[in-house]
Amino acid sequence: MAVSLNSISENAQRLGMRLQESFAEHTRELNSTASSIYLEPDDKGKNLRKQLDSSSDREKLDAMKRLVALISKGRNVSEYFAQVVKNVASQNLEIRKLVYIYLLRYAEHEPDLALLSINTFQKDLTDSNPLIRAMALRVLSGIKVPMIGSLVVLAIKKCAADMSPYVRKAAALAIPKCYDLDTAHLPALIEIISSLLRDRSPLSIGSVAVAFEAVCPTRLDMLHQQYRRLCRMLVDVDEWGQIDLLNLLLRYARTMLPRPSEEEIDVDVKVLLTSAEPLFQSRNPAVVLAVTRVFYYAGPPSYRSRFVQPMLRLLHTSKEVERVVVADALHVSRSSPNLLAPFYPQFLLRTDDLRQVKKDKIKLLVILANPETHQAILREFIDYADDPDDEVVSEAIRAIGKCAQLMPDCTQQCLTALITMIKSYRDAVVTSAVVVLKYLVQAQLSASSSSSFAAIATTPQQSPLTIISHLARRIDDIRHAQARASVLWLVGQYSASSEPSAGPAGIVEWAPDVLRKSAKGFSSEPPMVKLQILTLAAKLLVLCPTDQRLSLIGGYVFSLARYDLNYDVRDRARMLTSLLSGLGLPDSFTAKNPEQEDRGGVVLRREQVQLVLFQGKVGAVNIEEDQDTNAVLGTLGLITQKPMHGDYTFPDWLERGVESSLRDTAEDAPAPPALNFSSSAPPPQRAKGMPPSSAAPNRNSPIEGPKYMDLDKFYEDDEADEEEEEDSAESEEEESEDDGSEEDEDSESEVHR
Numbered sequence: 001m002a003v004s005l006n007s008i009s010e011n012a013q014r015l016g017m018r019l020q021e022s023f024a025e026h027t028r029e030l031n032s033t034a035s036s037i038y039l040e041p042d043d044k045g046k047n048l049r050k051q052l053d054s055s056s057d058r059e060k061l062d063a064m065k066r067l068v069a070l071i072s073k074g075r076n077v078s079e080y081f082a083q084v085v086k087n088v089a090s091q092n093l094e095i096r097k098l099v100y101i102y103l104l105r106y107a108e109h110e111p112d113l114a115l116l117s118i119n120t121f122q123k124d125l126t127d128s129n130p131l132i133r134a135m136a137l138r139v140l141s142g143i144k145v146p147m148i149g150s151l152v153v154l155a156i157k158k159c160a161a162d163m164s165p166y167v168r169k170a171a172a173l174a175i176p177k178c179y180d181l182d183t184a185h186l187p188a189l190i191e192i193i194s195s196l197l198r199d200r201s202p203l204s205i206g207s208v209a210v211a212f213e214a215v216c217p218t219r220l221d222m223l224h225q226q227y228r229r230l231c232r233m234l235v236d237v238d239e240w241g242q243i244d245l246l247n248l249l250l251r252y253a254r255t256m257l258p259r260p261s262e263e264e265i266d267v268d269v270k271v272l273l274t275s276a277e278p279l280f281q282s283r284n285p286a287v288v289l290a291v292t293r294v295f296y297y298a299g300p301p302s303y304r305s306r307f308v309q310p311m312l313r314l315l316h317t318s319k320e321v322e323r324v325v326v327a328d329a330l331h332v333s334r335s336s337p338n339l340l341a342p343f344y345p346q347f348l349l350r351t352d353d354l355r356q357v358k359k360d361k362i363k364l365l366v367i368l369a370n371p372e373t374h375q376a377i378l379r380e381f382i383d384y385a386d387d388p389d390d391e392v393v394s395e396a397i398r399a400i401g402k403c404a405q406l407m408p409d410c411t412q413q414c415l416t417a418l419i420t421m422i423k424s425y426r427d428a429v430v431t432s433a434v435v436v437l438k439y440l441v442q443a444q445l446s447a448s449s450s451s452s453f454a455a456i457a458t459t460p461q462q463s464p465l466t467i468i469s470h471l472a473r474r475i476d477d478i479r480h481a482q483a484r485a486s487v488l489w490l491v492g493q494y495s496a497s498s499e500p501s502a503g504p505a506g507i508v509e510w511a512p513d514v515l516r517k518s519a520k521g522f523s524s525e526p527p528m529v530k531l532q533i534l535t536l537a538a539k540l541l542v543l544c545p546t547d548q549r550l551s552l553i554g555g556y557v558f559s560l561a562r563y564d565l566n567y568d569v570r571d572r573a574r575m576l577t578s579l580l581s582g583l584g585l586p587d588s589f590t591a592k593n594p595e596q597e598d599r600g601g602v603v604l605r606r607e608q609v610q611l612v613l614f615q616g617k618v619g620a621v622n623i624e625e626d627q628d629t630n631a632v633l634g635t636l637g638l639i640t641q642k643p644m645h646g647d648y649t650f651p652d653w654l655e656r657g658v659e660s661s662l663r664d665t666a667e668d669a670p671a672p673p674a675l676n677f678s679s680s681a682p683p684p685q686r687a688k689g690m691p692p693s694s695a696a697p698n699r700n701s702p703i704e705g706p707k708y709m710d711l712d713k714f715y716e717d718d719e720a721d722e723e724e725e726e727d728s729a730e731s732e733e734e735e736s737e738d739d740g741s742e743e744d745e746d747s748e749s750e751v752h753r
Helices: 002-031 034-038 042-052 057-072 078-085 093-106 111-115 118-124 130-142 146-160 165-181 183-197 202-215 227-236 239-256 267-281 285-298 301-316 319-335 337-347 355-368 374-384 390-406 408-421 427-446 464-473 481-493 511-520 527-543 548-562 567-579 606-614 636-640 711-752
Strands: none
Touching (some): 042 057, 057 078, 057 093, 078 093, 078 111, 093 130, 118 146, 202 227, 202 239, 227 267, 239 267, 285 319, 301 319, 319 337, 374 408, 408 464, 481 511, 511 548, 567 606
């Protein structure tokens, strides 16, 4: 009994010691978190060499974790390369992973030492673990040493025929790295890609598409035999592989297949569309947008309605996805505005939207506006003018002007809103409203005969001249440079009047007062405004050169401009002074410009000067947006509105396409019809003169010639066959009768028993 108690106590002590050791080890792992590694002082790195040379896997693993942490912090730890290379053949998988990460980072800086580990990588390519084989190939292809290019090609070729699809995927991803290392291996890499394209595993085919696009994007002829099979594999490929494979198949369709139409769609185009349509249900937004691109560029217009609902579903995924979806929807709506018009409430602005998303949504709503929805959309634009972001406000007010241009029915409402906005205390609102009003007034007065733009207003309160006079009286309240310049241009351009007024003859009564107010603060105005003040003074002097007050104000403005610091202002003043030299202005104007008296050259008459100033270059304000028609749906350039690296354009369709027989394979051949012999069907009858079916022909027997030489023998044999059939039928009946009698006798005997 005592012995058993002692053994129990010893076992309990051993168990307690083991629990303490395991607890201490787990506590060490918990303390050695990423934060503690990152915050560790540099002087503790002196023990890294000892840990790397230690015989304990735990010490080596701890040292490698610290090295990788230092690499992530941007530290240079290449001095430990020799010690790290020694652990490349470690039996611990975690240590080997970290060693591979280290080698990928510093192999290019230490090519001589990196070559020492190549034998280990080649040995790992034959490891029984597919994870080890794939990892060894990944590191081997990541060592940027040109002299091992041939070895990398051999390793890729070996892994491309591996039984594991994961290893074949790693082989496909290693092909672009090898091609970047040395382009001389292109023929061998193309051969490997050709073999990988025949792979039937969905796990690796997406990586093969990546390798194809990186190495030989123009060799679409390699896809002839694989096109239909790749289309059928789309559903089973991984999410990110589906994106690359869809892009590759779309490019093949645009290059090799005929253009689809509403009347006729090529069979292979339909195969692509049918195979890609289930991917609209994918949880990955990038896959949905890739399928949208396929339907947009490969399908006829009637197929485009199929991607509307999946695209709208992505609007509420995240802010980043919404940014991309709105840009794609804007691009689609420019070519098919009626496609998204019924769903315009989905694109209304929200308070927490990004700035660029708000601007794109406003542009999109302008395109989606139609006679049924323009009133609701216009009310939204008026509300957006109160947004705290000035850029959004400017875009919303520009959208109001576009609505007035595109929808004549809402012109009165647009003008009322714009005139109300001029009274706002926000500079951004006033500036944008003035610029848009300038465009609308100018478009009506200069192109009133055009049928594309309806009359702006029919009421006297909103006539073009009334609007200009209203802006002219508020010139002191408009502080923004562009808005002030726009008002001054409108006043000068439309200041002529045929009616008598209280001011100078031939000029509206409010124009000279605008020049007087502007001349008072000429020195403090921006250059843009100074140029328009000079132009306004010249136009008023041309309309009424005999007015003494205008000559004095004009002379004052030109004298200030002659010594202005901006050379554009000085040049404009010099040009206008020369242009007005033939008008016979009073001495109050010419006395300040004595150099003009002796200057030679052609002197223009008043009518000629008026033609130059009023009917010369018209400074129209363009509120139309720039449309990048070359942008491709789903590219980064469409989002940034700038040419980006990696963007591409799809080729135009072929008229007839290549031969469809090039894509025919044994899998596409129709299966032979199955023979269905039901039990109720009668057996096949033997033709007259033919041997019975039970007599199987003997291949070794000689071929017999024709049995019948004339019709008489044929009919004689036929009659003999009929007689034989009758005799056999009679014998069968007799046998059945005998069997029946025997059964009756047996039954009677049983009864007697």
